[in-house]
Amino acid sequence: MSSKPGFDRIAKRYRLLEYLTMGRMLEQTRLHFLPRLLTARNALILGDGDGRFLAQLLAENSNLHVTAVDCSATMLNLLRQRCTPYGDRLHTVLTDALSFTPPAGTGYDLVVTHFFFDCFTEPEIDELLRRIGPELEPSALWLVSDFRIPAGLMRLPAKILVRALYLAFRVITGLCITRLPDHTSCLSTRFRCLERKLFLSGVLTTELWQGADLFLEAQAQKE
Incomplete structure (x- = not known):
């Protein structure tokens, strides 16, 4: 990020502030596609905040191992506490996403970015994709949730x-x-959107993307 924000200042009050401003809508948005993630085995979670989504994902997918990256030490501490029952399947990294380089041969089959891209510019999202793209499986899913401006x-x-x-x-x-970046234009150069669900009259979106090569191959087989 062009300037690193201090999310430690908001971490302990984040859930309360979220519920006071948006009720359960953000939570509902995050969890919508959870049933589609239960075959994943190696996930990269970027900026999950206090770990509410991750704890539920680990609880429902007992074969999943996760690397969680966040630039806030306080957020990561909250995430680890919430995910304590699944600590043997969780690895946390304290750094901002643009500085994170996955180890060679990692082979992530799932990436999750809930209300994360809205903290970046489009060039920064492109840079993020370039950094982690080589360590994604061809069939990798990418789950995105964010705000949007509807018509x-x-x-x-x-x-x-x-x-x-x-x-x-x-x-x-x-x-x-x-301003909100156009994450769709960034992702669409490497992925295809499988499904999208809108909430709050289109102000919130959650989207499931998949590697373009696999998507095009599946489409060709259907034809």
């Missing part, structure tokens, strides 16, 4: 909400990003 009547309310959230995070954490 129609919800466009203006969504813009106001997103702008207010960016302002709040700028004040609290020092986050310098001020």
Whole structure:
């Protein structure tokens, strides 16, 4: 990130603030595709925050091993505490995602980025894909959840909400990003979107992507 935000300042209050502002909508968005992840074996989780999603994923997929990367030591501590029953299948890395280089031969078959891309610019997302892309399996799934600006009547309310959230995070954490990146255009150069589900009248999205080569091969076989 062009300027590293201080998420330690918000970590212990993150769940409360989330529930006060968005209720259970973010949680519902994160968990929507969970049943589709139960065959994964080696996952990379980027910025899962306090680990609520990861704890549920590890509980439901007993064969999964996870590397969780976060730039906040406090968030990682909360994540480890929440995932204590599954600690033998969890490896945590304290660094920002753009500095993380997966070990050669890692072979991740799942990447998860919940409300993560909104902290980056499009060039930074491209850089992230270049860094971890070589260590993904051809059939790897990428689960994304984030805010979006829908068309129609919800466009203006969504813009106001997103702008207010960016302002709040700028004040609290020092986050310098001020607009949502187009993560779809970044991912679509290497992946194909298998399915998308919208929540809150299109203000929230969760998407399941897969490596482009495998997707195109499957489409060709159907034809």
